[in-house]
Amino acid sequence: MSSEKENPEGPEQLALIRETVRRAKVPKAKPRTWRGAALAKELPVARVVVNKGALHLDQFFDYAVPEELDAVARPGVRVRVRFGAGSGQVRGGRREGGRLIDGFLVERRAASDYSGPLAALADVVSPEPVLGPELLALARAVADRYAGSLADVLQLAVPPRSAAAERRPSPAPLPQPPPPAPGTWSRYERGPAFLETLARGGTPRAVWTALPGPHWAEEIARAVAATLASGRGALVVVPDGRAVGRVDAALTAVLGEGRHAVLTAEAGPEKRYEQWLAVRRGAVRAVVGTRAAMFAPVRDLGLVVVWDDGDGSHSDPHAPQPHSREVLLLRAGHDRSAFLLGATGCTVEAAQLVESGWARPLAAGREQVRGAAPLVRTVGDDLLARDGAARAARLPSLAWETLRDGLRSGPVLIQVPRRGYVPRLACQQCRTPARCRHCAGPLEAPDQRELHCGWCGREAPAWHCEACGSTRLRAQVVGARRTAEELGRAFPAVPVRTSGRDHVLDRVPDRPALVVSTPGAEPVADGGYAAALLLDGWALLGRPDLRAGEEALRRWMDAASLVRGQAEGGTVVVVAEPTLRPVQALVRWDPVGHAQRELAERAELGFPPVSRMAAVSGSPEAVETFLAAAALPMDAEVLGPVPLPVVRPGAARRPGDPPPGEEWERALVRVPPGSGAALAQALKHARASRQARGAGEPVRIRVDPPDIG
Structure with missing residues (x-):
């Protein structure tokens, strides 16, 4: 076993390794394949990438192919090899021992660059080829971009094996569908032309600012159908399982049954692997899934789609932590495929793609935007403090009026930045945060229990403000459960539902109800919400983060997009300082303008994505x-x-x-x-x-x- 010529170590490290190999005490006994067992007659050397994520082992290793494994040891299959300390080769497998680890066979060769004896492949786990040259090249590019190892990327790209799934045959490929009608794409100035270009086999690249409302999933499905009509494949990556469900339903409605695969962790390992194999074998050419689907081995890839790229779920938490937008940008360049980046908002990265000329904007005219977007009204924090109605449940008179009017015709959405009861407290008089005297941790009173520290747990029965001496407290950010209780008392005849991390609702019926939700957990309302309240805007805008304004606007627009259009009476009230840039962008429904201004400022400061x-x-x-x-x-x-x-012990990390x-x-x-x-x-x-x-x-x-x- 040996490394390839392109060794990542420097000359000094390489010289050290060669000297170690030269001085090693090599037993006279040769490896098993050199001790009587016959080698494969043709291409007797297998080049293997081993499942070791250490960067200094980020290279290929050569193994000998025994004759009995010749027929099944094909490029792309999973193999088992001997690897570890105690071998006669510093970075090789043991001749007689060593630890068995997994790997992928990437190439069969006639000879090895390594001059010494080679250890043998221990076994071929499965004859199913799962790592093709396109996927290997993509994984290598992702590893290089994120300063990671190829083995770590392959762990994300290739799902765990299921023998039962491999034994089941994949369905026969269906004939390609006809080009779809434009449908709601006709609302966009270049929408029908975009679909026509895809259907002709073109590779347009677009940043799509989707109109608010429920049609985005169907529009993605029509773009996929146009790509399939050209004889090519399509890949759609969305942030969560709820979005997958909507695109899945839209693809079934537009394409029919059996023409696309769904790749999500919720399906279970066996079902997901079965779907992945159907894609790998070419039985299915359209895929929708969450971030792991960004590596799906779609045949003849013609279109990649990313929806809502600003959502944090697109960033994988496992090494080397790639972002699905960047991976699909690499795929679009490598496979020369079309690219569609869509959202109701617009990230700075999306604005940069348009600014650089790499992609073109795909948006509706202002008349269409005004008709589809709800009316957005603002309430500043200073008015909230003075308003008498605010003392009842933190809601100014305008918000109460919006609630009452909205409940006459349908459900009303209330977005609260935090879950729980009262996550943080402050002095009611001077707004100084209430902190523990012992460890300076934040004081809390969950479920109306005694005041205590959220870090050390000590109670604080006689708290007073160190700044002004007041003994009265107020909630800095009231959580979703507390808000639901307050609204339930204010509207006793109206049902109140909550949606958050512990319990996320998918849909609510089209009848009067109050739906209290944390950002990102808002359920879809049948027919759209009659109104929405976006509370505690300062909590989103005040985060010490470069992306605070961009993220607040994205959260607000995602929630406001679920509200009926202004022509149908839909109204949104945001409680935040009206003069702030993200608030003004929401009022004008201009996410692109906000992203362009953010991009210009970051260019001046030298911040990403410009740098x-x-x-x-x-x-x-x-x-x-x-x-x-x-x-x-x-x-x-x-x-x-x-x-x-x-990070304190026991805290969430x-x-x-x-x-x-x-x-x-x-x-x-x-x-x-x-x-x-x-x-x-x-x-x-x-x-x-x-x-x-x-x-x-x-x-x-x-x-x-x-x-x-």
Whole structure:
């Protein structure tokens, strides 16, 4: 077994490895395949990628192919090989022992670049080829872009095997459908032309600002149908299972049964693998799924679609943490396919695609927007504090009027930024946050129990404000359950329903009801909501994050898109400072203009996506050592490091958080456009060298970190 010529280690490391191999005490006994067992007569060498995510092992290894495995050891199959310490080769499998690990056979060769004896393939797990050259090339490109290993990307790209699913034959491919009618695409200025280009086999690239309402899923289905009509395949990636269900239903209605596959974790491993195999075998050419579907091996890929790319679910939490938008951009370039990035809002990355000329805008005229969007009205926080009605349930008179009017004709949506009861408290007089005297943690009173600290759990029975001495508290952000209780008392004859992380509703009927939801959990109302209230806007806008305004606008527009259009009386009230840019963009229903202005500001400041950025986090000593050793590009700029918040033991952790109780720092490395690949390569090489030396303290690398606040 050996590595290929393109070795990621530097010359010094490679020389060390060769010297170690030369001095190793090699037993006289030869490997099993060289000790009497016959080798394959043709192409007796198998090139294998092993399932080891360590960066210093991110390469191919050569194994000998025994004659008894010759027929099944084809490129793309899963194999088992000997690999580990104690072998006669530093990075090879043991001759007689070694640990059996999984891998993929990527190539059969006539000879190996390695001059020594080769260990043999231990077994072929399945004769089913699951790793084709297109998927391998994509995985390699993703690993290089995100400074990760090929093995880690393949773990995300190829689902776990199910023998039962492999034994079942896939259905026969259906004939290609006829081109679809434009349908609601006729509401967009270039909509029908976009479908016609797809049906002719063209590769248009568009950033689509979808009109509010329920038609986006059907419009995606028609774009897929147009692509299938040209004899090509299509891939659709959406943020969650509820969105998958809507596109699935739309594809069935437009295409008919059996023409598309659904790839989600909710289906279970066996069903998902069966669907994935149908795509891999070419029985199905259309796919819809969540982020893992971005690697689906669609034959003759003609169109990739990303819906709502600003949703955090598109970013995979597993190494190397790729984003489905960026992966599908790579696929569109590699496969020369059409590209459609759609949402009711517009991210800065989407605006950059249009600004650079790589994609064209696909939007409706202002008359269509005014007819489809609801009327948006604003209430500032200062009015909320003065209004007498606000003292009852934090709702000003305008909100009460909107509630009453909306409930006459249908359900009303209330979006609350937080779940729970009263997540955070503050002094009622001066608004100073209420904190624990012992650990400075936030004070809470969940379910109206005694006041206590949310960090250390100590009670605070005699709390008073350190700033003004007041003993009265107010809720900084009242949670969804508390809001539902208050509204239930105010409207006793109206049913109140909640939707949040613990219990997410999918749909609500078209009859009067109050639906209290956290952002992203809003159910669809049959016929649309009559009205919506967007509460505590400052809680979304006040986050210390570069994307706070963009994310707040996206959350608001996603909720407001579920409300009936202005022509049908739909009204949205947002409780936030009216002069702020995201609020004004919501009132005008102009997400593209907001994204363009954000992009211009980031260009001036040198922030992503205009620049490329990576986050390096670890202990202060580890970060300092790593950055000193990394051969960063000449135009790289290091920002920081700055300390990260300490995660208390037992607290919920997000991807990228330090281990509980440990003090970590984070440094940001920024490079201008054109140097992103060099930055990723330098970070990957530095981390690989660190792993090869067995450095103790870990260092985490995140290319394109979503949160740089």
